[in-house]
Amino acid sequence: MKHPLPAHPEHICVLRLSALGDVCNLVPTVRALQHQWPQARITWIIGKGEHSLLSGLSGVEFVVYDKQTGLAGMRELWRRLGNTRFDVLLHMQQSLRASVLSLGLKARTRIGFDKARSKDWQHCFTRYHLEPHPRAHVLESFMDFARRLGVDPAITSRRPEWGLPIPEEAYEEARRLSGESPYLLISPCANPRLRNFRNWSAEGYAAVIEHAWTQYGLKALLTGGGSTKEREMGARIVALAPPEAVIDTIGGISLKTLLALIDRARLVIAPDSGPVHMANALDTPTIGLYATTNVERAGPYLWRHMVVDCYPEAVRTYLHKEVDELPWGQRVRHPDAMSLIHAEDVIARLDILLSESVNEA
Known part of the structure; x- marks a missing residue:
């Protein structure tokens, strides 16, 4: 039996496990529901x-699910929620793991992506589906769940809201690391996954850091995870940039401290990765570096106009097509794609943002 969508849901389940940037883009949907x-x-x-x-x-x-726990973790989560019945499940994770996880949840009805946006057979695990929305940004795709559930268009069309919580101890740690002087934050690496060619060059970052230091007296604070690749990138940037202009925190901070550092930064520079979406959520000026990903689908939502966008050029150079000939969301998986980004283009956007902040002050 296909139950109707609830007009006034009392208990809503959101199923979205990953990733950092995506969960940031989902928060405005939660705010709309609230x-x-x-x-x-x-x-x-x-x-x-x-x-x-x-x-x-x-x-x-x-409710936390650690994917490293596999089926045992799923069973524990099902046991924990065994007496919980949701009015509606918003199935917002396009993965077979999440769909299997959804089977053990008790929900009166379930909403998933429409066929055009569904992946890994997610369409088969839900009763209701989103209205088609071709070429939607990730944030808008999530907001479509609120629209499908019946949230007032006046709410879903307004400027997105986040309100990410940052504890005072995270701000204290951020001040300890950065000092009281203004700085720009650079997160040079994306998630070190297979064929994830989103990283720019250490030489490019060093050129931007030198410009920010010599022209504005701004230090660059480097952040990132603790993988070998990220630490090596940080070391290379430090070796190339003016030594007094860099603070290297790669591999040494929590995500809450990263949020605090982003919130206090003059601006953020990063490739398509979690930190550009964290900065966007905190309304910190953001320069995204994009060549392998379509900005209109996955750029920092409020700062897409400041992205250094080489995706169209990468599509022509490495796929020999135009953007509108590709499936929406297709990446350019070529190791040289990010080399299309030039330091002078990043510096030009940095100058624009810093001059705007000076004028506003």
Whole structure:
């Protein structure tokens, strides 16, 4: 039996496990649901690392699933939620793992992506589906769940809201690392996954750092995870840049401290990765470096106009097509794609943002 969508849901389940940038882009949908139904309970099933970023989000009950625990972890989560019945499950993770996980959840009805946006047979695991929305940004794709559930268009069309929680101890650690002088934050590496060619060059970052230091007296604070590749990139940047202009924190901070550092930064520079979406959520000026990913689908939502966008050129150079000939969201998986980004283009955007901040002051 296909139950109708609830007009006034009392308990909403959000299923989205990963990744850092995506969960940041999902938060405005949660805020829209809260505006429409302020008394409704919202339970978000989320990944372990992503929870460490969003923990404390107001009005949300988190249930953490660590994908490293596999089926045993799923069974434990099902046991934990065995007596919980949701009015609606918003299945917002396009992966077979998440779909299998959804099978053990008790929900009156389920909403998933439409066929055009569905992956890994997710369409088969849900009863209701989104209305088609060709060429939607990731944030808008998530907001489509609120629209499908019946949230007022006046709410879903307004400027996105986040309100990410940052504890005072994270700000204290950020001040300890950065000092009181203004700085720009650079997160040079994307997630070190197979064929994830999103990283720019150490030489390019060093040129930008030297310009920011000599022209504005701004130090660059480097952030990132603790992988060998990220540490090596940080070491290379430090070796090339003016030594007094760099603070290297790669591999040494929590995600909450990273949020605090981003919130205090004059601006953020990073490739398509979590930090550009964190900066976007905190309304910190953001320069995204994009060549392998379509900016209109996955750029920092409020700062897409400041992205150094070489994706169209990369599509022509390495795929021998135009962007509108590709499936929406297709990446350019070529190791040389990011070399299309030139330091002078990044510096030009840095100059624009810093001159705007000076004029506003």
